[in-house]
Amino acid sequence: MNVSDNIASRNVIGWAIAAIAAVVVLSSTVAIVPETKQALVVRFGKPDTVYNAYRPNEDFGATGAGVIWKIPFIDQITWIDKRVRDFDMERQSVLSTDQLRLEVDAYARYRIVDPLRMAITAGSERRVEEALRPILGSSLRNELGKRPFASLLSPERGQVMDNIQTRLNRVARQYGAEIVDVRIKRADLPDGTPLDSAFNRMRTAREQEARSILAEGRKQAQIITAEADAQAAGTYAESFNKDPDFYNFYRAMQSYRMTFGTDGTEAPGSSNVILSPDNEYLREFRGRR
Amino acid sequence: MQIRAPPGKGTVFPPIRTYNDRMNDSDSSGMASRPMLNEGGPWGGGGSGGGGGGDDGNPWNQPPRGRPGRGPAGRSAIDELLRRGRARFGGRGGPEPDAGRIALWAVGGLLLVWILWTSSHRIDPQERGVVTRLGSYATTLEPGMRFSFPAPIDIVTKVDIEDIRVKDIPQGGGNSQNLMLTGDQNIIDLAYSVRWNIRDPELYLYELADPDETVAEVAESAMRAEIARVALNDAMGPQRSQIEGRVQQRMQEILDSYRAGITVQGVAIKQADPPAAVVEAFKSVSAAQQQAQAYLNEARAYAQQLGAKAEGEAAAFDKVYAEYKLAPEVTRRRMYYETMERVLAKTDKTVIETQNVMPYIPLPPAQPKPAQQQ
Numbered sequence: 001m002n003v004s005d006n007i008a009s010r011n012v013i014g015w016a017i018a019a020i021a022a023v024v025v026l027s028s029t030v031a032i033v034p035e036t037k038q039a040l041v042v043r044f045g046k047p048d049t050v051y052n053a054y055r056p057n058e059d060f061g062a063t064g065a066g067v068i069w070k071i072p073f074i075d076q077i078t079w080i081d082k083r084v085r086d087f088d089m090e091r092q093s094v095l096s097t098d099q100l101r102l103e104v105d106a107y108a109r110y111r112i113v114d115p116l117r118m119a120i121t122a123g124s125e126r127r128v129e130e131a132l133r134p135i136l137g138s139s140l141r142n143e144l145g146k147r148p149f150a151s152l153l154s155p156e157r158g159q160v161m162d163n164i165q166t167r168l169n170r171v172a173r174q175y176g177a178e179i180v181d182v183r184i185k186r187a188d189l190p191d192g193t194p195l196d197s198a199f200n201r202m203r204t205a206r207e208q209e210a211r212s213i214l215a216e217g218r219k220q221a222q223i224i225t226a227e228a229d230a231q232a233a234g235t236y237a238e239s240f241n242k243d244p245d246f247y248n249f250y251r252a253m254q255s256y257r258m259t260f261g262t263d264g265t266e267a268p269g270s271s272n273v274i275l276s277p278d279n280e281y282l283r284e285f286r287g288r289r
Numbered sequence: 290m291q292i293r294a295p296p297g298k299g300t301v302f303p304p305i306r307t308y309n310d311r312m313n314d315s316d317s318s319g320m321a322s323r324p325m326l327n328e329g330g331p332w333g334g335g336g337s338g339g340g341g342g343g344d345d346g347n348p349w350n351q352p353p354r355g356r357p358g359r360g361p362a363g364r365s366a367i368d369e370l371l372r373r374g375r376a377r378f379g380g381r382g383g384p385e386p387d388a389g390r391i392a393l394w395a396v397g398g399l400l401l402v403w404i405l406w407t408s409s410h411r412i413d414p415q416e417r418g419v420v421t422r423l424g425s426y427a428t429t430l431e432p433g434m435r436f437s438f439p440a441p442i443d444i445v446t447k448v449d450i451e452d453i454r455v456k457d458i459p460q461g462g463g464n465s466q467n468l469m470l471t472g473d474q475n476i477i478d479l480a481y482s483v484r485w486n487i488r489d490p491e492l493y494l495y496e497l498a499d500p501d502e503t504v505a506e507v508a509e510s511a512m513r514a515e516i517a518r519v520a521l522n523d524a525m526g527p528q529r530s531q532i533e534g535r536v537q538q539r540m541q542e543i544l545d546s547y548r549a550g551i552t553v554q555g556v557a558i559k560q561a562d563p564p565a566a567v568v569e570a571f572k573s574v575s576a577a578q579q580q581a582q583a584y585l586n587e588a589r590a591y592a593q594q595l596g597a598k599a600e601g602e603a604a605a606f607d608k609v610y611a612e613y614k615l616a617p618e619v620t621r622r623r624m625y626y627e628t629m630e631r632v633l634a635k636t637d638k639t640v641i642e643t644q645n646v647m648p649y650i651p652l653p654p655a656q657p658k659p660a661q662q663q
Binding site for chain 1 (some may be wrong): 424425426428468470494496499503506546547566569571587593617
């Protein structure tokens with residue numbers, strides 16, 4: 001039983017060892033370069049070849065990605081991202097020429113276009129970012145600091161960004177990187193007094209607006225009322241002026257009825273009338289002569 | 290499942306027991322060989338399939354290709370050995386050959402399953418399958434049942450290109466404010482969302498390190514640049530849709546310049562309000578607008594009322610005057626008497642004959658007078 005066991009297992013072991021050996025040899029002689037990475041082969045510590053290096057507007061599938069051969073234990077591969085990467089700048093406080101402070105968040109997008117140079121000068125993408133970040137910050141401060149606050153918000157910002165990008169690119173080239181884009185993500189007033197005073201300005205502006213709207217409304221209302229009065233007066237005059245004397249009598253009669261509450265309204269006060277027999281109304285009382 | 294011995298090869302229970310004993314006690318080499326064989330197959334493939342490339346992916350290329358060819362040869366060699374062993378030791382040798390064969394069958398079976406599993410792909414209508422062959426982009430699979438080389442030679446990444454993703458800014462919503470400076474140096478609290486989908490799966494996978502985050506940052510940048518060009522009132526009201534359109538356009542331009550392979554489907558401003566700190570003042574403006582409108586309404590109502598009253602009175606006078614002109618004296622008298630009659634009928638009257646009497650007038654106690662009506 002044991003003998004057969006051993007023979008069988010020895011055979012299996014043999015296969016296993018062969019497989020492991022094949023795996024080890026393969027893994028040390030072959031590497032797969034994915035589309036998203038550039039491979040820098042370092043031979044005896046000296047950079048030798050770059051596979052799948054970035055070229056603008058290349059077609060995928062024909063970029064150099066795929067299987068590469070290397071000499072085991074001699075060639076070492078450094079992987080470098082081929083994609084567009086981004087790094088955020090820390091929040092910067094920027095002072096405009098008119099002494100207004102602005103908190104700026106910016107980001108830059110870059111890609112490694114020269115892996116060899118990058119590997120020599122920086123070593124890794126992270127180190128490139130660390131090198132570029134302060135430069136982005138300082139060029140942002142410089143560029144924005146040359147301008148009045150209002151223009152930081154205006155379309156002119158595009159030109160500012162281009163200047164910063166050019167400036168940053170000059171440094172990035174030294175690291176084998178290319179700045180694809182620099183953009184201001186946020187530009188805010190700092191918390192505290194500047195923000196509060198901005199709020200206050202907005203508030204008072206609104207209050208002013210509210211008051212002027214009210215005043216304007218009142219004015220319009222008065223005009224409408226006055227026009228109506230004038231028109232009514234015109235209507236009255238046109239009608240009554242046909243016979244002022246009769247109008248006087250007619251209106252007096254109306255007025256009496258109103259005053260003494262005989263036109264269906266409630267009289268405002270009680271009335272006592274003391275009449276002299278000489279009164280026009282009582283003249284007939286005495287009998288005509 | 291594979292432990293179960295094939296029928297007709299001795300009894301089921303004893304073999305299994307012996308097999309287990311051997312595994313546990315004596316022969317450690319036999320134990321080692323079995324996991325090893327397993328690792329050569331599905332384990333290795335699984336490792337590289339999950340890893341998706343990189344250095345350790347390639348060693349496992351070998352097993353899937355090489356194994357099926359060599360498998361039968363290995364099996365027959367072992368069979369040969371086992372047959373010899375069985376001949377020498379009679380029936381007692383039965384269980385061991387079974388164990389070896391089972392292991393090989395298991396490996397072969399798993400390998401087959403692995404190949405079938407990783408080489409056939411069901412691509413749904415909204416998906417595209419991006420195939421990388423040994424790391425290099427090979428092709429893009431259209432919807433349907435598609436086949437590729439098994440992993441890890443071909444690795445298929447399914448990308449949903451129809452699904453419209455929505456990015457809300459500020460992220461997470463809630464009651465956090467997203468303050469922006471407007472062109473007239475006011476501050477607006479803006480919340481919006483961006484809808485986007487993948488136009489080009491290869492660009493999407495290979496061009497940007499973090500496409501989703503890029504969309505968010507580009508959106509923020511484009512929106513702020515746009516808001517910085519318009520006045521607060523325009524941003525809150527009438528120009529919203531134009532702003533949305535321009536932000537979408539600007540985002541698309543930026544993303545295209547990154548070769549992101551992304552289409553911005555739309556930008557929707559969900560909320561454009563004054564900041565919480567000044568919202569009261571903004572409310573007072575709309576209150577003032579309402580109040581002004583109320584003033585105007587009152588004035589108009591008064592005007593209409595007054596106009597109608599004037600016309601009515603004038604018309605009444607005209608009618609009476611027309612009659613009066615026909616018989617002036619009589620009409621005048623009649624009106625006079627009618628009025629006096631009605632007035633005096635309702636009042637207390639005192640007629641004083643003598644000129645010398647000092648009249649005593651019983652005035653009622655003073656009362657607040659109601660406003661006089663006209």
